[in-house]
Amino acid sequence: MLNDVIFGQYYPVRSFVHNMDPRAKILFVIAYIVAIFLADNFYALAAVTLFLIVAVLASRVPFGRVLRSVKMILFLIIFTAILNLFFYAGNELHVIWQWKFITLSWEAVINTVFLAFRLFLLVMGTSVLTLTTAPVPLTDGIESLLTPLKWIKFPVHELALIMSIALRFIPTLMDETNRIVAAQKARGANFETGGLIKRAKAVVPVLIPLLVSAFRRAEDLGDAMDARCYSGAKGRTKYKKLVFTWRDLVGALLLAALIAGVVLLNVYLGGKFAILDAFL
Amino acid sequence: MEAVRLENVKFAYREGEGSYAVNGVTLSVEEGEFVAVLGRNGSGKSTLAKMINALLIPTEGRAIVFGLDTADEKNTFEIRKSAGMVFQNPDNQTVASIVEDDVAFGPENIGLPREEIGRRIGFALDAVGMSAFRSATPSRLSGGQKQRIAIAGVLAVLPKIMILDESTAMLDPKGRREVMDVVKKLNKERGMTVIFITHFMDEALEADRAVVMHRGETVMDGTPREIFSRSDELEMYGLALPRAAYISKKLAEGGMPVGGAFRAEDLAEEICASLQKA
Amino acid sequence: MRIVAKGLTYTYNPRSPFAVQALKGVDITIEEGEFFGIIGHTGSGKSTFLQHLNALVRLTGGYLKVGEYDLSSKKCDVLGLRAKVGMVFQYPEYQLFAETVEKDVMFGLKNFCRDMGEEEMRSAVREALETVGLDYEEVRDRSPFELSGGQKRRAAIAGVIVTKPEVLILDEPAAGLDPLGKKEIMQLLHGIHGGWCKTVVIVSHDMDEIAENCTRAAVFSEGKVVMEDTPAAIFARSDELLLLGLDIPVTAKCARILKERGIALDTDFTSDDLIRKVLAAYAARKEGRGC
Structure with a gap:
């Protein structure tokens, strides 16, 4: 049952974004991240936001669901924001408040908002990828994109196989963990109370059987793979082939437009502190 | 034609200790035969099975599958192509998170073209009655369904022999029946040679021939009816009618x-x- | 200890798209002293019910009392309950963890009986191992992982019965064992039943096992108890069981066919009883002709 939590990232509906090629989606996310870091003023960030909104709408994933992924790293965002707010150093600062070596300036405020905004966009964008791409196609996409690395003898096939087998065994091992925890609880094990050392010790009766079982499973799987004629990447074909479609073309065009837009906005509307001149 | 011939095979997991898991078995299986191998846990049934598709190589003696000696490494690939094996734990045999990808694993390994793999998946899933689950996730299927997927994964390579190593041991009665029905159908309709390892006595009844193993040796060999008529002997080997x-x-x-x-x-x-x- | 459940409900992942209602109002009473059987498909809710008996899932709906322990009360002494209700999971050998068999078996004792002395614990371990048919001196210092499959299962059961629970619950204790291993496990259970272990509850897919061993049984289907009676009464309703997609014992299959042929046998569906009744019918017919 807990599996669903792990794989819960994937939001199973049919949509424009879901139907895109995983390789294209991975590349688009990279381009999107580039756009975020290129953006140097709020207008450019607004353009990225607009793109994000379009992407989320096209993915048919509810906004709330996408927002939930931000919640997980909210702490990180707040933490960096606070650090930034009080320890921002610049040449000419419009100081608001000062105490010893801590300074609060308008620049710091703007910089912090900018940074938090960027992080927010970053997390929202990448979670659109994981929300619309199931783990298996995602691994396939990564494998396919890494293929050029084969030239430098990087074990791309093995890596992809390991990833997909790991994905495949997560639910099995989760179930197993639950079973062992329940069995040891029935024998009086206590996982809920006690100090750190006591709790760490309490994990042993779960960890050891889990490891033993994982090894046994690995051995079985090895036999099963051998029996099914597995002998490495050599001479192996692939059943699933990824194909780019018109959707990916649309995505590529939109992203190209976004990056071009961000660059133009940067050039014509100045840096992020330009708005300060208007007010102060 | 003779599908499998074991000539006085012995196998020791730790060499030099003198304790053999399989201790001098001679056995011949004809093409199209349905052989049940019975015996207590630890009687050497699984070791024997693994010697048939070169997962284990006999310490002594020879194992020959369709004329190919398993000891010769050059034969390994061909032998595994013609002798498929389904294992005990339904959770430990699938490599992929989607049924069709898992069934595709074997055909991919033997380097078939894409279109042919697609056809093989269709054929194999149809043969085990699991066509409707082509895009399902194996971890959400029942034990019997998982084992049928495992059988499909083996079938997709088009083997001539199917070895089932206690493949029903962890299933509930419904799952056992499902697996048994599929195996019987493959044997009757496609002439698949079946080597069925089990300790469920009633399953052995479906076979043409039953072999009883005890302490690494074959101690009884005959039709299931003959075997079951010798109930005192069966009891001696820890089996029950x-x-x-x-x-x-x-x-x-x-x-x-x-x-x-x-x-x-x-x-x-x-x-x-x-x-x-x- | 008497086990009473009324209207027990349970939902996994409530309020989520993955919500599954596993129990939909379970009513059941298991009296002290019974050898109780639980029958049902995988997914019928029987495992979820068993987990409730040991407070391994939180009671969310309905009423459940195990002896004096009221599971619906927040103040329920969970550790005390678990000490009195032993639970053997499916394939219990997969929970072995300690370096030696002795330490593994002692685990429960150390958790439940904290003020027990080392010597006393040792003798309890010895007794538990001997009860399951293992030689204490031979296995105590061995790693549990070195034992054979059947021995591992026994050692794991010893690890549960070492605290002498009044109620012993076993989820398919004989699964994966060969015929002799199965027989030995059932003999072991009968051996302890009636002594310190007053009640035994087993889950089994093997209807013959239920027919031969249980005093009463319950049939789970789709999160409810649809039958609760003696095996004789349950297997007399074999048509309904077959409709639920469940198996029936060989004796019941045989009796069904005989009934169709006009031979009614009043049997409790154990092999011995069926043999007796058939032989009696045979003798009666022979005599009838003789007259």
Whole structure:
């Protein structure tokens, strides 16, 4: 049952974004991240936001669901924001408040908002990828994109196989963990109370059987793979082939437009502190 | 044609200790035969099975599959292509998170073109009655369904022999029946040679031939009926008669003119007949 | 200890798209002293019910009392309950973890009986191992992982019965064992039943096992108890069981066919009883002709 939590990232509906090629989606996310870091003023960030909104709408994933992924790293965002707010150093600062070596300036405020905004966009964008791409196609996409690395003898096939087998065994091992925890609880094990050392010790009766079982499973799987004629990447074909479609073309065009837009906005509307001149 | 020939094979997991998991087995299986291998846990059944598709190489003796010696590494790939194997734990045999990808694994390994793999998946899933689950996630299927997927994964390579190593041991009765039905169909309709390892006595009844193993040796070999008629011997090897056969035997001991029934249906017929004659 | 459940409900992942209602109002009473059987498909809710008996899932709906322990009360002494209700999971050998068999078996004792002395614990371990048919001196210092499959299962059961629970619950204790191993496990259970272990509850897919061993049984289907009676009464309703997609014992299959042929046997569906009744019918017919 807990599996669903792990794989819960994937939001199973049919949509424009879901139907895109995983390789294209991975590349688009990279381009999107580039756009975020290129953006140097709020207008450019607004353009990225607009793109994000379009992407989320096209993915048919509810906004709330996408927002939930931000919640997980909210702490990180707040933490960096606070650090930034009080320890921002610049040449000419419009100081608001000062105490010893801590300074609060308008620049710091703007910089912090900018940074938090960027992080927010970053997390929202990448979670659109994981929300619309199931783990298996995602691994396939990564494998396919890494293929050029084969030239430098990087074990791309093995890596992809390991990833997909790991994905495949997560639910099995989760179930197993639950079973062992329940069995040891029935024998009086206590996982809920006690100090750190006591709790760490309490994990042993779960960890050891889990490891033993994982090894046994690995051995079985090895036999099963051998029996099914597995002998490495050599001479192996692939059943699933990824194909780019018109959707990916649309995505590529939109992203190209976004990056071009961000660059133009940067050039014509100045840096992020330009708005300060208007007010102060 | 002879599908499998084991010539006095021995196997020791730790060499030099002198304790053999399989200790001198000679066995020949004809193409198209359905052989059940019975025996207690630890009697050497699984070790024997693994020697048939070169997962284990005999320490002594020879294992020959369709004329190819398993000891020669050049033969390994061909042998595994012709002798497929399904294992005990339904959770430990699937490599992919989607049924069709898992079934594709074998055909991919032997380097088939894409279109052919697609056809093989269709054929294999159809043969095990799992076509509707082509895009399902194996971890959400029942044990019996998982084992049928494992069978499909083996079938997709088009083997001539299918070895099932206690593949029903961890299933509930429904799952066991599902697997048994599929295996019987493959044997009857496609002439698949089946080597079925089990300790469920009633499953052995479906086979043409039963071999009993005890302490690494084959101690009984015959039709299931012959084997079950030697109940004292079976008991000696830690096996028990199917319950219907046990009841039939007890009735005969009680003076009724019955004997030879192994299934509930036959038992009822026997009782009926002898009561009417009485 | 008497086990009473009324209207027990349970939902996994409530309020989520993955919500599954596993129990939909379970009513059941298991009296002290019974050898109780639980029958049902995988997914019928029987495992979820068993987990409730040991407070391994939180009671969310309905009423459940195990002896004096009221599971619906927040103040329920969970550790005390678990000490009195032993639970053997499916394939219990997969929970072995300690370096030696002795330490593994002692785990429960150390958790439940904290003020027990080392010597006393040792003798309890010895007794538990001997009860399951293992030689204490031979296995105590061995790693549990070195034992054979059947021995591992026994050692794991010893690890549960070492605290002498009044109620012993076993989820398919004989699964995966060969015929002799199965027989030995059932003999072991009968051996302890009636002594310190007053009640035994087993889950089994093997209807013959239920027919031969249980005093009463319950049939789970789709999160409810649809039958609760003696095996004789349950298997007399074999048509309904077959409709639920469940198996029936060989004896019941045989009796069904005989009944169709006009031979009604009043049997409790154990092999011995069926044999007796058939032989009696045979003798009666022979005599009838003789007259």
